[in-house]
Amino acid sequence: TTTKMAQRAIRKVLLAAEQSEGAGARVRRSIGTPSLRNLSPFLMLDHFSVRPGAGFPDHPHRGQETITYLLEGAVDHEDFAGNRGTIRAGDLQFMTAGRGIVHAEMPAQNPDGGANVGLQLWVDLPRELKACEPRYRDLRAAEIPRVDVDDGRATVRVISGQSHGVDSVKDLAYTPVWILDVELRPGARVTQPLPSGWNAFAYVLEGDAYFGGGEGDARTKVAQYHNVVFQQEGDAVHVEAADDAAAGNTRLVIVAGTPLDQEVVQYGPFVLNSKEGVYQALMDYQSYSNGFERAKDWQSEIGK
Numbered sequence: 510t511t512t513k514m515a516q517r518a519i520r521k522v523l524l525a526a527e528q529s530e531g532a533g534a535r536v537r538r539s540i541g542t543p544s545l546r547n548l549s550p551f552l553m554l555d556h557f558s559v560r561p562g563a564g565f566p567d568h569p570h571r572g573q574e575t576i577t578y579l580l581e582g583a584v585d586h587e588d589f590a591g592n593r594g595t596i597r598a599g600d601l602q603f604m605t606a607g608r609g610i611v612h613a614e615m616p617a618q619n620p621d622g623g624a625n626v627g628l629q630l631w632v633d634l635p636r637e638l639k640a641c642e643p644r645y646r647d648l649r650a651a652e653i654p655r656v657d658v659d660d661g662r663a664t665v666r667v668i669s670g671q672s673h674g675v676d677s678v679k680d681l682a683y684t685p686v687w688i689l690d691v692e693l694r695p696g697a698r699v700t701q702p703l704p705s706g707w708n709a710f711a712y713v714l715e716g717d718a719y720f721g722g723g724e725g726d727a728r729t730k731v732a733q734y735h736n737v738v739f740q741q742e743g744d745a746v747h748v749e750a751a752d753d754a755a756a757g758n759t760r761l762v763i764v765a766g767t768p769l770d771q772e773v774v775q776y777g778p779f780v781l782n783s784k785e786g787v788y789q790a791l792m793d794y795q796s797y798s799n800g801f802e803r804a805k806d807w808q809s810e811i812g813k
């Protein structure tokens with residue numbers, strides 16, 4: 510007999526309000542705001558929109574991993590070590606900043622193009638990896654397995670982790686995370702197991718999603734641009750779409766990660782385990798040392 514999955518209850522629901530970031534970019538930040546800081550290992554979630562002429566010019570990172578998921582358009586990146594690349598709709602870039610990166614992230618040259626839209630998730634690095642060598646891992650759309658669920662009413666792109674018997678192709682971040690891109694057509698019902706004890710959230714990209722319910726409990730309706738943070742207890746999250754065929758599709762990402770048992774002291778893109786660590790990062794960045802040597806006399810081409 511299959512034991513019924515203990516569903517995770519909702520801890521809180523947050524609206525991701527729009528704010529400015531970088532040079533003329535707009536982001537909807539739902540993790541990393543005063544109302545949601547402690548969701549280890551997650552430090553920030555930005556749902557960004559960047560038009561040609563705007564972007565994220567030269568800036569540093571230390572002590573975290575950034576996972577960038579392009580939903581529309583294309584973004585170029587270029588760093589102080591000469592690494593360059595483009596991530597297009599459906600692709601992801603996993604960047605481990607480790608001891609230090611200085612880079613720019615700008616819309617790919619398409620002057621008459623529309624907005625470039627995606628998600629950028631910052632994941633904390635465990636203490637012993639804070640000073641590791643930086644690295645990049647790209648995951649192209651074609652490499653991401655898809656699984657049809659609920660008689661084809663739902664589709665899950667398994668970016669990282671497992672869903673309904675399908676495994677992602679490879680682990681790309683040091684800190685274990687699951688990232689599932691879920692498309693629900695009208696009437697879809699999906700129960701998604703998650704590793705127990707991990708922190709987990711869902712961010713609604715399109716349409717309305719209904720969480721929980723069953724056993725006589727009412728479902729919770731969550732609208733677009735809202736982030737649903739789940740309790741740590743429980744084995745699975747349950748999500749549904751409205752039955753009404755006129756409602757259109759619902760799209761959300763379900764993300765889970767292993768909590769890190771360490772202090773988080775953050776000053777912008779410097780994320781360490783102590784104030785001294787943050788001071789040191791600021792000093793190193795300003796004096797081009799301990800991982801920031803290549804920032805001296807460097808300017809990106811794309812961020813000019």
Ligand SMILES: Nc1ccc(F)c(C(=O)c2c[nH]c3ncc(Cl)cc23)c1F
Nearest residue numbers: 530531536555557565568614629777778
């Ligand atoms: N000022 C400032 C300081 C530190 C940063 F890391 C950034 C930054 O690069 C981003 C912050 N949200 C993002 N969403 C998507 C992308 Cl592609 C980049 C960013 C930035 F703009």
Ligand SMILES: [Fe+3]
Nearest residue numbers: 568570612614
């Ligand atoms: Fe960056």
